[in-house]
Amino acid sequence: AQKITQTQPGMFVQEKEAVTLDCTYDTSDPSYGLFWYKQPSSGEMIFLIYQGSYDQQNATEGRYSLNFQKARKSANLVISASQLGDSAMYFCAMREALLGGYNKLIFGAGTRLAVHP
Amino acid sequence: GAGVSQSPSNKVTEKGKDVELRCDPISGHTALYWYRQRLGQGLEFLIYFQGNSAPDKSGLPSDRFSAERTGESVSTLTIQRTQQEDSAVYLCASSLQEGAFEQFFGPGTRLTVL
Numbered sequence: 086a087q088k089i090t091q092t093q094p095g096m097f098v099q100e101k102e103a104v105t106l107d108c109t110y111d112t113s114d115p116s117y118g119l120f121w122y123k124q125p126s127s128g129e130m131i132f133l134i135y136q137g138s139y140d141q142q143n144a145t146e147g148r149y150s151l152n153f154q155k156a157r158k159s160a161n162l163v164i165s166a167s168q169l170g171d172s173a174m175y176f177c178a179m180r181e182a183l184l185g186g187y188n189k190l191i192f193g194a195g196t197r198l199a200v201h202p
Numbered sequence: 203g204a205g206v207s208q209s210p211s212n213k214v215t216e217k218g219k220d221v222e223l224r225c226d227p228i229s230g231h232t233a234l235y236w237y238r239q240r241l242g243q244g245l246e247f248l249i250y251f252q253g254n255s256a257p258d259k260s261g262l263p264s265d266r267f268s269a270e271r272t273g274e275s276v277s278t279l280t281i282q283r284t285q286q287e288d289s290a291v292y293l294c295a296s297s298l299q300e301g302a303f304e305q306f307f308g309p310g311t312r313l314t315v316l
Contacts, residue, residue: 089244118303128291130245130307137303176244180303188303189235189258192244
């Protein structure tokens with residue numbers, strides 16, 4: 086069965102510093118995708134970044150980058166130059182591409198990031 | 203443009219009562235997903251719609267849970283005879299088509315069962 090593990094319940098970072106949020110996954114499917122979502126206290130889920138299993142390069146979106154290490158089955162999120170507005174819950178998720186072609190997302194338990202001034 | 207909307211934003215009910223949660227996906231999005239998020243946890247998949255049919259109901263936790271979608275638009279998640287363990291945030295997401303990677307989430311409905 087597919088599984089996402091986020092081992093850091095909480096992380097602290099100083100404003101303007103970089104922070105890495107860990108995510109490991111388990112799947113036997115050769116084709117999969119990995120997502121990171123941000124959930125502020127308001128509750129909405131905000132898509133940050135996506136990495137496909139066949140992508141040769143690590144995904145980047147502005148201050149977000151995904152450190153994809155396929156052999157180690159890890160997909161860590163790196164946030165550079167942290168801002169106070171980055172304080173939120175962060176979820177790693179894996180796309181389970183099923184025979185019907187749709188994408189059921191399997192989520193980790195999340196990491197709560199607090200950015201200090 | 204308009205995103206995914208859900209109503210009500212909050213629902214408090216008594217144990218044993220039925221509740222209906224509504225989701226309006228982004229116009230033109232054919233794929234629709236329901237997830238549940240218990241306090242302090244990640245999201246759990248409940249059900250997937252492609253158009254008006256639900257090919258995957260595998261995440262529904264019991265037969266007290268059901269969902270329907272009409273007109274390839276609005277979806278309703280119904281929980282009958284609510285229990286305290288049903289208390290959670292119920293999130294709806296839509297995507298342009300069944301194979302599209304990105305799912306756009308609504309703000310969720312916070313359900314509290316007393």
